[in-house]
Amino acid sequence: MIFEVFEQQFEALLEEKSRKYPNSSDYLRHSLLRSIATQIELMLARLRTEINKDDAYWENYEQVVSDVLSVMEVKSDELLSLEASDLPHGVRDFKTIKEKLYDTTAYPSQEHLYYRNFAPALERLRFISKHLKKLDESDIQFCDLGFGPGVLTQFILEEKPTWTACGVDISPECVRYAEKLMKLKGVNERVQFTTGDVRNLPYADNTFDLVLAMEVLEHIPDPLKGLLEVVRVLKPGGYAITSIPVQLPVPMHLYVPQNPREVLNLYERANLEVLDFSAKEFRIETGPFIATFALSVKV
Numbered sequence: 001m002i003f004e005v006f007e008q009q010f011e012a013l014l015e016e017k018s019r020k021y022p023n024s025s026d027y028l029r030h031s032l033l034r035s036i037a038t039q040i041e042l043m044l045a046r047l048r049t050e051i052n053k054d055d056a057y058w059e060n061y062e063q064v065v066s067d068v069l070s071v072m073e074v075k076s077d078e079l080l081s082l083e084a085s086d087l088p089h090g091v092r093d094f095k096t097i098k099e100k101l102y103d104t105t106a107y108p109s110q111e112h113l114y115y116r117n118f119a120p121a122l123e124r125l126r127f128i129s130k131h132l133k134k135l136d137e138s139d140i141q142f143c144d145l146g147f148g149p150g151v152l153t154q155f156i157l158e159e160k161p162t163w164t165a166c167g168v169d170i171s172p173e174c175v176r177y178a179e180k181l182m183k184l185k186g187v188n189e190r191v192q193f194t195t196g197d198v199r200n201l202p203y204a205d206n207t208f209d210l211v212l213a214m215e216v217l218e219h220i221p222d223p224l225k226g227l228l229e230v231v232r233v234l235k236p237g238g239y240a241i242t243s244i245p246v247q248l249p250v251p252m253h254l255y256v257p258q259n260p261r262e263v264l265n266l267y268e269r270a271n272l273e274v275l276d277f278s279a280k281e282f283r284i285e286t287g288p289f290i291a292t293f294a295l296s297v298k299v
């Protein structure tokens, strides 16, 4: 809403009552104006904090926004007017979440935009990067489960120019988006994305050297089922890199572990040997939560 429209509507709403109740409506006007001033100050402070970030931050921001605009083939204002639909209040079933969220055109672009500055998303890249450095085999085939916009697949393919990838996501919109992103980045010849469910993967047993399941297992009510599929498609001695948030009960999370120990139990039950586990607290608008990251091996 532009400011002039806001001002007109604000005055129009108050006008009628002002005639009949001059003191009350005048008081209401000033108290609202004061709240508006406070909000504007908060927004300015937020903008100042962003603007003062260093070049590395801004270069990443620029790259992500430019990639999203290219894939979506829109300008910034058009991108902002595309919004993934809000989930109806209290919705907790997978079918509705898929239909109302994952299957919307805007969803993958919004997930991609997290990578411009959202600390938990950037931490996913850091955790993967730390372990990629140790994997020096040249002909690895990895699989990215619930790849969303495809950012993590892209990152690995760029870091490892001889590796190839597969991926499965429940959302055809994510498949379309990620395929376009791979093309934009010139890595599309090395990747095969498919629409599918992490609980029933279209791959043979013992196929992959590395499987990624980042921020996807909490989206199903039965995460062990997904994790057992991860183990099934991994070669013996193959690695799994997974991340599962703790105490983050947003509507699309159908599994909400209460502590990192619960997540570790899940890996144990799936017969994965955890080699590295990190639990890091982040503060977001809805409050604090713990992001957990694991590197495990199929024994």
Ligand SMILES: C[S@@+](CC[C@H](N)C(=O)[O-])C[C@H]1O[C@@H](n2cnc3c(N)ncnc32)[C@H](O)[C@@H]1O
Binding pocket: 102, 111, 124, 145, 146, 147, 148, 149, 150, 151, 152, 168, 169, 170, 171, 174, 196, 197, 198, 199, 213, 214, 215, 216, 219, 220
């Ligand atoms: C929060 S996003 C994570 C995207 C990506 N892994 C990342 O970390 O950037 C979750 C993704 O999981 C996908 N997803 C949800 N349930 C799924 C399921 N049962 N099987 C496969 N993908 C699923 C969604 O479509 C979405 O793209």
